[in-house]
Each structure stands twice: as structure tokens, then as C-alpha cells.
Amino acid sequence: MTETVVKKEKKVVDSIKKRKIKSETSPTKKMKKEKDSKKPSKNGAKKEIKDEVKEEFKDEVKDDDSSNSDDENDDTFKWWENTDDMDGEVKWENLEHNGVLFPPEYEPLPKNVKLYYDGKPVTLPKEAEEVAGFFGALLESDHAKNPTFQKNFFRDFKEVLQESGGCPDADIQEFSKCDFSKIFQHFDKLREEKKALPPKEKKKIKEEKEASEEKYKFCLLNGRKEQVGNFRIEPPGLFRGRGAHPKTGTLKRRVYPESITLNLGKDAPIPPPPAGHQWGDIKHDNTVTWLAMWKENIMGSVKYVRFSQNSSFKGMSDFKKFEKARELKKHVDKIRNDYRSKLKSSLMIDRQIATATYLIDVFALRAGGEKRDDEADTVGCCSLRFEHIFLKPPSTVIFDFLGKDSIRFYQEVQVDTQVFKNLKIFKKDPKKPGDDLFDRLDPSILNKYFQEFMPGLTAKVFRTYNASKTMQDQIDLIPNEGTVNEKVVAFNAANREVAILCNHQRTIPKAHQAGVQKINEKIEEMIWQKIKLKRIMLQLDKTMKKKELEYFEEIDDLTKEKEMEIVERWSQKELDRISKKFEKDKEKLKFEKKELSPEDYKVKSTEIKEDHKKKLESAKALIKQYKSEAKKQKYEEKSTYTAEKLKAQIDKLEERIKNTSLQLKDKEENSTVSLGTSKMNYIDPRLTVMFAKKFNVPIEKLFTKTLREKFAWAIESADADWKF
DNA sequence: CGGATAACTTAGTAGAGGTAAG
DNA sequence: CTTACCTCTACTAAGTTATCCG
Missing domain, CATH: 2.170.11.10 (DNA Topoisomerase I, domain 2)
Structure with a gap:
């Protein structure tokens, strides 16, 4: 933990150094290119003509575009081909739409589905029944167990009940006497029915x-x-x-x-x-x-x-957002130098500004505006309080607070010694838990400071900048080799660095632990299969071992005990599977019984039994074989086996093991990290496009359909050597 | 100036939908 | 073909920031 953060601190210093070197070198080709792409009208003559043509047929741009695309009816407005007039107060000339779609009217519950109060079914006016239904539907979720949720729901439920004339059967006053289970069961049944509907x-x-x-x-x-x-x-x-x-x-x-x-x-x-x-x-x-x-x-x-998301407005503002973040590249050295020097300022306000900026720049904190007390108590940089940081001399800080969406931010980090001193001062004596750390700050003060360096610069730009910068640096480290799958994994690993920087989390999927174990067992079983095949190879020809010592090395990894354990587990699973299938078949037949003639039913019934018996027998035979093989450590040879065929089978297994292991690693590492948010909001999509083109990975592997639509501008404008 | 508000971006999650395994 | 699992999309809550207003 500490190590990674030390790295983080170092990274900032490094990138400050690097920037300096870069900006001192002569203007590169890249810079020139950048300048050009900003002013497309000053591009080559060909482009100019094209723009003129477009200007002339302004009203028919649509037709023009669709004529030069032969695959789809591509009538998308390619605003990114001319990004000159994107700013301005007026956003549109004409806007026509069909209004909005309202949800369906409330459909009352069937007469037999009721709320129970004090043990008795009660009838509610439909307005109140609807509200009771909202709670009933959530009965098995965490919300329904949350006292605040219950309290607020019940208050409003009673209010609606009163508004709509009250309950004729009972005076509903106590939440604890309400039983929503019949309502829950009803909705649950509806869900099931809907799910079971034929596909047609x-x-x-x-x-x-x-x-x-x-x-x-x-x-x-x-x-x-x-x-x-x-x-x-x-x-x-x-x-x-x-x-x-x-x-x-x-x-x-x-x-x-x-x-x-x-x-x-x-x-x-x-x-x-x-x-x-x-x-x-x-x-x-x-x-x-x-x-x-x-x-x-x-x-x-x-x-x-x-x-x-795929509209031109959203696209343009994304484009502008990332261009602004790229603009920060040019100013970030100066800003870093400035806040580093102001860390020692004699003015308290300046020290606070400098320290807060450090936290935003290095740890990617959000600005942190004030919140009202009817909202969840969450904080960002400016709203950090006394109790949110712990100082451990000489220079360790432990952050522990709830950020946006009440996601916990917990990090133990090394900070600059002056930052440590300042934080100590900001926590000094009269300050106590509950007090603001940065008592002179709010986001607007910080943003004013930022705008001295660059117009339009605000706190959130630092998150975008540092996220995309991290991604660029990470991509630069990826070797251009291996299978597409491996490259995607490498991309995801880079993506993950960004997500960790931004503290993008997700709840661990319920089935995660079980899923990991299952995959582990699967891998174990594949290795078992593989080693068995190798052992058979040796049974066929003992001299092979001497020739390819390394190839057969792993056969000793599988001890007799281990193999017996695996066989035992595998057997159990196999038997479980077969009996489950049998139960299912019987269940299904019961369902069909009505529609079948007694004879047909009998036939089918015996069919199922026969099938089950057959499967059971062959499984048992196999289990017996595996068990004895494990015991004797000698394996049955089939007449069709040849060294070549065995080798081919082993290769296939190797491949599958490799893939499954990769999958497992990915699953483990992604269990609490959410990659989607940074991919969608923080990583300049042109980096992803660049990666796809440079590494020859289909963009479909990196962007889902919606993201491809959202980032169409990036897909069409970035190439393999695009740089953030 | 400071608090409120308007308008926009950013965020995790529920549930739909798709796909691989059995 | 069904089931189980996983991925993706839709949803809407929760932020940020600029601006308005007294």
C-alpha cells in the first residue's frame, strides 16, 4: 500500500521533470500537427475546397454525407471535421421534438393481494396501495431493512393514505404491524411469469x-x-x-x-x-x-x-473537455511550481490553496463543495474535516472519508514534508472533529486560483488530465506483442491504474468468492487432465522423458493424494450434475403430463429413467476408472493414442488453462474496481482508439456499442500515433 | 459577496440481454 | 436447448461549476 503511494508521489515529481525537458526541446512535429488540427480551415488546399463545397450546400449536407457512405445510412453530422465554431452562447437555431413519454398509469393489485395489518388483510385506496406496492416490491432488498428508509416511506405512505381517504379496515399507525409479504410475493410471481414467457x-x-x-x-x-x-x-x-x-x-x-x-x-x-x-x-x-x-x-x-450520449452536443462537450485537459499539459509545470512554493506562504489562505491543490493534483480528489444537512454526509477536498485525515509522522497521511456516492476513500500515503506540516497546522489546537480542515476554502476560491494560470481551468480538469496522462503513460509501457486477448488484458490493466487513481469502486458481486473457487477448481482439473496425458505419453514411450526433460517436469507436481482429491471432487460434481438433470427432467414431465396421453407419458417417463440410468452407469464406470488410475498411478491407454495426438490434446489444454488463468486474474483484480467510469468519463477516447490501431486490436474489444457511438468522433479522428 | 439555483458531468447499480458451458 | 453467469445498457442519484439574485 505505502509503496504504491510513494510511487505516486514520485510520479508527480518525475512528470514535472519530464515536462520540463520536453518543453525545453525544440518544437516538435507533433506540436505543429496539433496546431493544424485545431484550425482545419488552414489545412491543405483539398480540405479547404471540401469545406467550401459544404458551405455552399449547407442545407444538403445530409445528402452529401449519405452519398459517400455505402455501407450504412450514415447521416451522422460529423461536427469533428470542423471544430471552429463550437463555442458560443447560442447552442441551436431550431429544435423540434415530440415531448416526453409518461410511465403507465397505476394498475391496482388483484383483489386477493393485500397488505396485512396486525395480521389481517386490509383494503387500501389505490393511491395508497401503489405506495405500499413500492415498498412491497423492495421487501427483500437492503433498502427495506434500512430504518431511515422505513421511516420515510411510512411517513409518506400514511400521508398518501390520508389524502386518499384512509383505510376502511384498520387504523394504520405502526410500521411494525404492516406485513408486505403478500405484495412482494405477487410481484415476484409477475417477474417469474414474465421471465418464463416464450421468446416469441x-x-x-x-x-x-x-x-x-x-x-x-x-x-x-x-x-x-x-x-x-x-x-x-x-x-x-x-x-x-x-x-x-x-x-x-x-x-x-x-x-x-x-x-x-x-x-x-x-x-x-x-x-x-x-x-x-x-x-x-x-x-x-x-x-x-x-x-x-x-x-x-x-x-x-x-x-x-x-x-x-451519441448526440453532437455530448460529443462536442466531451471533445472540449479533453482538449481542455490537454491544454493543462502546457500549464501544469507552472502550476506545480507555484503551489509548491506557496506551500510555505505566510498567508494562511495561500497555504490552504496550495495544500488543497496538491491533494487534488496528486491524489485526484474532487473539489468538494458544501452539502446541506438533508443530504448524505460526504466530502471532497475543500470539505474535508478534522476527522477525515490522520497524521503519522514523519510524513504519512491516512485519508478515510466518504466521497461521492458514499464511496469510501481510504489511503495511507506518503506526502511532501511541507504538505504534512501544513495539514498538521490545519488540524491544530482549537480545531476538533467536525471542523473543516480547509476553513478558508471552497471550490470557487480554488477555481479562481486555477484560472490565473489557464482560462477555464477548474478542479475537475485535474482529474481528467491526470487520468488521461496516467493512461498514456501506461499504454506506453505495453509491449506490442502477444495475442489480441493478451493485449486487451494489458489495456484493462492500464485502465485499472486509472480507475484506482480515481477511486472508482464497485460492490463485490455476490457470487464472486464462489466464482473464483469454481474457476480455480476448473484449472486444477484441466492441469490434472494434462498431466495424465503426459503420463500416458510416457507409458507409451519411456525414452521420451530423457529427450524432453522440461516438458515432463510438471508431471511430478501431481501427487497421488492430490489426484485422488481431485478425482473425488470431480466425481461428486459429476454425480450431482446427473441427478440434478434427472430431477429437472422429471419436473418438466410433470408439467407436460396434462397434454400427453397416458401412453406417451409412460414412454417418456421410462425414457427419462433409462437415460438417467445410462448416464449414471457410464459416469460410475468413469469414476471407477479414474479412481483406480489415481491409486495405481497408471493410466488406461486407448488404442487410438499416438504421441502426436496426445501432444495435440495437451496443447489444446495448455491453451485453455492459459485463457482460464488469465480470466481468473482479471476477475480477481477487477472485483472491487470499476473500469467503466474512467473509460467513459476520464480517459481520452482517442487514447483507446490509438491503442486499438497501434496494437491491432479491434475497437469492439475495447468499446461497447454505446461507447463506440458516443466516441464516434474519436474513432474517426485518432490514429495509431495519436498522443494525449 | 454569499447563498441559491440552473445546467451540466460523473457515478454506481438493477435488471435486461447475450453467451458460453453443460 | 437450458441454465448460469457475465456484460452491457438504462436509470437516476450525486457531484461540479457558472451564474443569478438580494
Whole structure:
């Protein structure tokens, strides 16, 4: 632990040094190229002509584009071919869309499914029943066991109950007397039924859903078709706040058209509101990029309907975000020198600014704005408190706090000695647990400081910069060799470094431990098979061992005891599997019984029994053979065996063992680290594209379909020698 | 100026969907 | 073909930052 962090500290110093060297050398070809790509209009003559043509047929750009693509109906707007006029207050000229999709009306529970109060079934008004249903559906989740969740839910449930006329059968006052299990079972049954639907039926339902949503999926932006993101209005439910959120469990009320504001072009037709309803408001604000909004009732915040991730707006702002992070490269030396010197400033505010900047730069902390007390108590850099850091002389700091999403940030690190001294000062005497470490700071002060060095520079840019920088450095270390699979693993390892830097975590999957054990057993069994084959090879020809000593070395790794253990385990699994299959078949037949004639049933029944018997017998024979082989340490030879054939089989096993081991390693190392977030938000996608091209890895192995769409601009603009 | 708010990005997770193993 | 598992997408909560407003 300590070691990696020491490295981290060193890395910063190193990269400061490196930067210096780089910036002192003469302007490189790369820099020139960068400059050019920023001003495409000053590119070669050919490009200029193309742009002119485009200008002339501005209204027909769509046609022009689709004509030069023969595989798909590619009518995407390639904004990245000209990134000149991306800034500006006005975001669009015209915007047309079909409004938003509302969740279906509440469907009351069947008459026989009821809440039980004090042991008796009670009837609820449908409004209250809906809320009870929200809780019932979650009954087996952790939320339902959380006292805050229960308290908030029950308060709102009672409120809705009162609003809707109360319960005629009982005076519902105590949560502990409520029994939601019948409701839970009902939803559980529905889920099962839905899952068990024949594939045809499922497909049909899906298609119907697609069709009804079609018109909301797209909108017209300046006459071009663009995809809308979250056009579905959030359905009512219970607020699932993360961590110790004071409001978790609160009822999230149904959203009606009356509370929705639409934003569209002045000339755009206003989509008709659902029958019997009116839109809350209509806006024509072309300085923003949302299509609709409403105010949510829990935190009082605003929810927006926006463009989808693959839209030009999102693409452009991603592009700008990463260009800004690359811009930081040019200033980061100066900034680092500045905050290092200010660490010793006689002004307290400057010392705090310098120390906070150090933490943001080195440990990738977030800015850390103030939070209200009706939110979960989480912190970032500026909001760190006395109790969040422990100082261990001479220069060790232990961070232990909850960050965004109540994810724990726990790191024991070595810091710069002056930083250590400063932190000690910030924790000095009158300060006590609960007090702010940086009592003079908030994110806006920090950001003002950053903007002295670079316009638009803010705290979050450091995370983007350091993440992408780390990725570039890691990729540079990967040798260009091996199989595609191995290269992907290497890429993921680099990705993982970034995720660790950003503290991107995930909960360990429930089945993780069992899964690891299973894979380990599988590997063991494959090795067992392999060694057996090698031993058979030797049985066939004893002289081989002398010729290829190394090849046969491993056969001694498998002791008699170990082999017997493996055989025992394998046998057990095999028998389990066969009896399970038998049970399943019987179960299935029971189901079909009604539709079969008695004769057919009998035939099938015996068929199943026969099949089971046969399988059992052959398994038993095999087990017997393996057991005796293990005991005697001598293996049965088949007449078809030849050295070549055995060798081929062994090679195949080797390959499978290698793959499975790789898979296991990946699984272990990724169990608590989430790679997705950094891939999606922090690593410049052009790095991933560069890796794909340079290492000859299909981009599909690195970006999922949605990411390929989101990062289309990067896929089309970066090549094998692109640098962050 | 400072707190509130608007508008945007970043985040983990539930559940759908796909795929390999049996 | 089914099951089990794993990956991906959709969802929406939770951040950051700029700006508004008294």
C-alpha cells in the first residue's frame, strides 16, 4: 500500500521533470500537427475546397454525407471535421421534438393481494396501495431493512393514505404491524411469469414497446435528426438515496404534464400533451441544450430530458473537455511550481490553496463543495474535516472519508514534508472533529486560483488530465506483442491504474468468492487432465522423458493424494450434475403430463429413467476408472493414442488453462474496481482508439456499442500515433 | 459577496440481454 | 436447448461549476 503511494508521489515529481525537458526541446512535429488540427480551415488546399463545397450546400449536407457512405445510412453530422465554431452562447437555431413519454398509469393489485395489518388483510385506496406496492416490491432488498428508509416511506405512505381517504379496515399507525409479504410475493410471481414467457412473446412485447417509443427517440436539431436520451419521465417510486441519505425511502411522486416545461424552437410545433392535460410551460431558450424539465419533489432539484450520449452536443462537450485537459499539459509545470512554493506562504489562505491543490493534483480528489444537512454526509477536498485525515509522522497521511456516492476513500500515503506540516497546522489546537480542515476554502476560491494560470481551468480538469496522462503513460509501457486477448488484458490493466487513481469502486458481486473457487477448481482439473496425458505419453514411450526433460517436469507436481482429491471432487460434481438433470427432467414431465396421453407419458417417463440410468452407469464406470488410475498411478491407454495426438490434446489444454488463468486474474483484480467510469468519463477516447490501431486490436474489444457511438468522433479522428 | 439555483458531468447499480458451458 | 453467469445498457442519484439574485 505505502509503496504504491510513494510511487505516486514520485510520479508527480518525475512528470514535472519530464515536462520540463520536453518543453525545453525544440518544437516538435507533433506540436505543429496539433496546431493544424485545431484550425482545419488552414489545412491543405483539398480540405479547404471540401469545406467550401459544404458551405455552399449547407442545407444538403445530409445528402452529401449519405452519398459517400455505402455501407450504412450514415447521416451522422460529423461536427469533428470542423471544430471552429463550437463555442458560443447560442447552442441551436431550431429544435423540434415530440415531448416526453409518461410511465403507465397505476394498475391496482388483484383483489386477493393485500397488505396485512396486525395480521389481517386490509383494503387500501389505490393511491395508497401503489405506495405500499413500492415498498412491497423492495421487501427483500437492503433498502427495506434500512430504518431511515422505513421511516420515510411510512411517513409518506400514511400521508398518501390520508389524502386518499384512509383505510376502511384498520387504523394504520405502526410500521411494525404492516406485513408486505403478500405484495412482494405477487410481484415476484409477475417477474417469474414474465421471465418464463416464450421468446416469441417476449420479442413481440419488446417490438410493441419500441414502436410506441419511436417518436420520442429522435428530435430535429437545426434540421438534423439527433437522438434524445432520457425521454421517459421517471416513474413514481421510493427514493433510493445512496449511503446514509436522510431522505432515503421518501416517496417520489408521479410527474404530470402540468409540471413539465418543454424547451423547443420558436417555430417548432408544440407536441400535444396527453389527453386531458396541459404542459406546465413552454420555453424557447436556445442557450441551453435540454428538451424538457421538471422539478422533483424530494430534493427540490430539477430533472432534465437531454440529448443522448451519441448526440453532437455530448460529443462536442466531451471533445472540449479533453482538449481542455490537454491544454493543462502546457500549464501544469507552472502550476506545480507555484503551489509548491506557496506551500510555505505566510498567508494562511495561500497555504490552504496550495495544500488543497496538491491533494487534488496528486491524489485526484474532487473539489468538494458544501452539502446541506438533508443530504448524505460526504466530502471532497475543500470539505474535508478534522476527522477525515490522520497524521503519522514523519510524513504519512491516512485519508478515510466518504466521497461521492458514499464511496469510501481510504489511503495511507506518503506526502511532501511541507504538505504534512501544513495539514498538521490545519488540524491544530482549537480545531476538533467536525471542523473543516480547509476553513478558508471552497471550490470557487480554488477555481479562481486555477484560472490565473489557464482560462477555464477548474478542479475537475485535474482529474481528467491526470487520468488521461496516467493512461498514456501506461499504454506506453505495453509491449506490442502477444495475442489480441493478451493485449486487451494489458489495456484493462492500464485502465485499472486509472480507475484506482480515481477511486472508482464497485460492490463485490455476490457470487464472486464462489466464482473464483469454481474457476480455480476448473484449472486444477484441466492441469490434472494434462498431466495424465503426459503420463500416458510416457507409458507409451519411456525414452521420451530423457529427450524432453522440461516438458515432463510438471508431471511430478501431481501427487497421488492430490489426484485422488481431485478425482473425488470431480466425481461428486459429476454425480450431482446427473441427478440434478434427472430431477429437472422429471419436473418438466410433470408439467407436460396434462397434454400427453397416458401412453406417451409412460414412454417418456421410462425414457427419462433409462437415460438417467445410462448416464449414471457410464459416469460410475468413469469414476471407477479414474479412481483406480489415481491409486495405481497408471493410466488406461486407448488404442487410438499416438504421441502426436496426445501432444495435440495437451496443447489444446495448455491453451485453455492459459485463457482460464488469465480470466481468473482479471476477475480477481477487477472485483472491487470499476473500469467503466474512467473509460467513459476520464480517459481520452482517442487514447483507446490509438491503442486499438497501434496494437491491432479491434475497437469492439475495447468499446461497447454505446461507447463506440458516443466516441464516434474519436474513432474517426485518432490514429495509431495519436498522443494525449 | 454569499447563498441559491440552473445546467451540466460523473457515478454506481438493477435488471435486461447475450453467451458460453453443460 | 437450458441454465448460469457475465456484460452491457438504462436509470437516476450525486457531484461540479457558472451564474443569478438580494
